Amino acid sequence: MPIAELNNLFIFIDLYNKSSSICLILSHFLTNPAFLVIFLSVRIRMALKDSKQAEDSVKTEYTMVVRPNKLKNLQERHLQGILQYVTLMQGVTKIQLSNLLGMSLSSMNELVNRLLEQGWLRQAGTFPGDRGRKAQLFQMNPDHACLLGIDCGRKTTKAVVADLWLRPIAIETTQTPFKESQQTILRNIVQTAQAALRSSGKPLKKIVGGGLGLAGQVDERAGRCLNFFSKPEWNDFPIQSYLSEHLNLPFLIVGWSRGGLLAEKWFGKARNVQSLLFVHIGSTISMGMAFNGSLYLSASGVSGELGHMTAKPNGPRCYCGNQGCLEAVASENGILEQVASALSEGIQSRVNDYGRKDNYTYEDVVQAANDGDKLAFQVLEQTGEYLGTCVADAINLLSPELVILGGHVFDKARQIIRTVEVTIRKRALETATRNARIEFTSFGAETLVLGAAAAVFECIVTPNNVFGLTDISERFPLQKENGRLEG
Ligand SMILES: [Zn+2]
Known part of the structure; x- marks a missing residue:
């Protein structure tokens, strides 16, 4: 093997090892390629082993993989990744976050500080270490924004305003006028949501968006109801745009069980x-x-x-x-x-x-x-x-x-x-x-209404916005410096 190729290989190994000591050894072995080949094979095995150990050391109880989406801004993806981990782990240090997201501590420091300034995060005590300076824990700030969830079934219609920990601030329940016209049922949905918003005392600008969990079959991507207890006027009805217009909020629609799943996935x-x-x-x-x-x-x-x-x-x-x-x-x-x-x-x-x-x-x-x-x-x-x-x-x-x-x-x-x-x-x-x-x-009788709110949360923290809540990032920016909401 020519020495030139071996040198190239050696530069690659330097990425994993202490370059100064290796360079000294290199100069000693340059005169004898056979020794150099043996030495390199040992160093490669050591480098691979070190790499595996480093990988293992960042594995935590939370092994969720944050998948890069090249269509989105990478920095926004990292910000969403931080929000995912602070929600799932409920208290996490900057070092843990930098390991989980594969970023340098200085980059992580910058992103966490930005989210703190914007109000998404808050401090949550210190990590219980044995000695030395204790690391600061961070968690999602539940008061930064609110989620609106609605659940419409055959018997009742419920609406909830919940914080970012999915804790209800206000819940309103009405009887679904099931035997009445579609317009009457829709009007009841809107009025129930407005009553919950009033009861919560939260201004509309504090609400990230609304989600409707609907019985029957729904197409989340298209924002349409496909089947609501076989009532023909509901087939293919664009209920997402109807609610967005009448409640003046970004809105999504989610199937009952899929909303329940999202509540369990993030908060249950x-x-x-x-x-x-x-x-x-x-x-x-x-x-x-x-x-x-x-x-x-x-x-x-x-x-x-x-x-x-x-x-x-x-x-x-x-x-x-x-x-x-x-x-x-x-x-x-x-x-x-x-x-x-x-x-x-x-x-x-x-x-x-x-x-x-x-x-x-x-x-x-x-x-x-x-x-x-x-x-x-x-x-x-x-x-x-x-x-x-x-x-x-x-x-x-x-x-x-x-x-x-x-x-x-x-x-x-x-x-x-x-x-x-x-x-x-x-x-x-x-x-x-x-x-x-x-x-x-985990959520008993409130599972479906909280599930609808959890679908809105999913849009905040994940890149695959299949629900079509496109203007969330405009209302609640992750990146703009002055994205913090007032009051
Ligand atoms: Zn059937």
């Missing part, structure tokens, strides 16, 4: 989870999915339609046209129809004792089951088995680390969760469930 039980399923069971059934730490959105807007998997091949007809869909037998309405079907066959039950005759609710069925009513208990058990069977199929397909269950059906009847879990363990592959945790949502 899935902070350090790479593969996650969020299963929502209420008046509809759906499933949000995240892989490699990122929310999955299909090209068409339709994905995770767990509710339209076939659970009972000869079961009742679903509104989608299929027979025996999970939603037709295990959603809130599906449960009521199963009870009605059994009563029509003459099976005795006390469900009618809890409300007006033939107008019993899901809550009445749960109460009857708790009081020992055999029919009500069997229907809820069967519901848990239908749900567990379909979730087990999803686990076999996707093998997630964590499955989170949420929604009104679970809120009211926790015994269904036990049946679901037993059925999953019985039916799913042991290899797929061995490391999979199954949990109940």
